[in-house]
Amino acid sequence: MxxxxxxxxxxxxxxxxxxxxxxxxxxxxxxxxxxxxxxxxxxxxxxxxxxxxxxxxxVPAGTRFGAPFTRPSKIVCIGLNYKDHAEETGAATPTEPVIFMKATTALVGPNDTVVIPKNSVKTDWEVEFGVVIGKKASYVDEADALDYVAGYVLHNDVSEREFQIERGGTWDKGKGCDTFAPMGPVLTTKDEVADVNNVRLWLKVNGKTYQDGNTKNLIFSIPHIVSYVSQFMTLLPGDVISTGTPAGVGLGFNPPIYLKAGDVIELGADFLGEQRQEVVAYKK
Known part of the structure; x- marks a missing residue:
């Protein structure tokens, strides 16, 4: 469903x-x-x-889609979870999952505009496979992890790299800006995804493909991630875990490529549908 x-x-x-x-x-x-x-x-x-x-x-054609669930209690993200992405950013391959949080106020529909934040010069894209929790999960064993999953969702983990990397502290400040979490168009229940560890995902900017990856290349598998996160916080029904992005983000190019007003982002994943966002500049 x-x-x-x-x-x-x-x-x-x-x-x-x-x-x-x-x-x-x-x-x-x-x-x-x-x-x-x-x-x-x-x-x-x-x-x-x-x-x-x-x-x-x-539903009439042309109707706007929102995120396929209401604002969750939390959006948990996993960083550097594809080896090729870690390499392109110059980061070491993690030995344990890197966890950061994304503000729930960043949540928008799959085709809503992405707003470049005030004072931003390094807004970037990240296509990701998201896991939606179906029941309360705490200290879950990896073997049982998928029993706690309701389904899956496409997520563009929009990121401001200067805020994230150069401004000190945690990554969160570069991840939680308004409109930085387009999700949807659908929440696909887990029974419709035959192999969660073999899902292709891709992203284009202005018609050019920058990311083309597959969850089979995750460093830490989806069951492992769900179990791991549950060791540090209780996951509530409707919470989202975004599992990381493959290579091809703007930060990884030399010189880097960042989003600007007027750009169009398109992304998709097997079973999860497609998104399209127009990028606009911040206005007070």
Whole structure:
């Protein structure tokens, strides 16, 4: 099953995508939030869709998509999780997963504009495979990790490299700016992804391909990441873990290439759909 949310920002309705078509299921009630996942919402929604399949209304073409879930309690990110990406940035290959947090206020829809922050000169792109938690997870064994997963989502981990690397402290300040977490268009439930460790993901800027990777090249596998993060914090239903980006980010080029107003970012992943963002300059 693929979950969607659609409509104006802040007023999204819930829906599902079936065989490439988008349907309104707002009559089911509620939203795709912590309570939904915690209270067996996926199973109940599947029953609702099955019972009402013939009467579901299709979402009009051109309708805006929001992120496929409401703002989670946290967005946890894994840094330098592809060897080729670590090498292109000049970083050592990590011996344990690198964890940082992304502000939940950065969350936007998959095709919303990306705003270059005030005083930014090094805004960059990162296509990533995101994991959405389905039930409360604490001290989870790796062998059981996927039992705690609801599904997966496409994420552009937009990053400001000067803020992240050159301004001291943690990476978080370069990761959490407004609009820096486009997610969606769908949340694909885990049963629809045959092998989570073999998913292609790609990203283009202005039509040129910069990233073309696969989760089979992750340094730390997705089950390992879910287990590892749960050793340090309780993961709640609806939380997101973004699992890292392959080589091809702007920082990795010589000289580096950074986003500017007017650029168009396109990205996608097997099973997870595609995104498109126009880049605009910050305005007060």
């Amino acid at each position: 693929k979950l969607i949310r659609f409509g104006d920002a802040g007023k999204e309705k819930i829906g599902v995508q079936i065989e490439g078509k988008n349907y309104d299921v707002s009559a089911f009630g509620g939203d795709y939030n912590e309570q939904f996942f915690e209270n067996d919402g996926l199973a109940r929604l599947a029953d609702f869709v099955k019972a009402n399949r013939d009467s579901l209304q299709e």
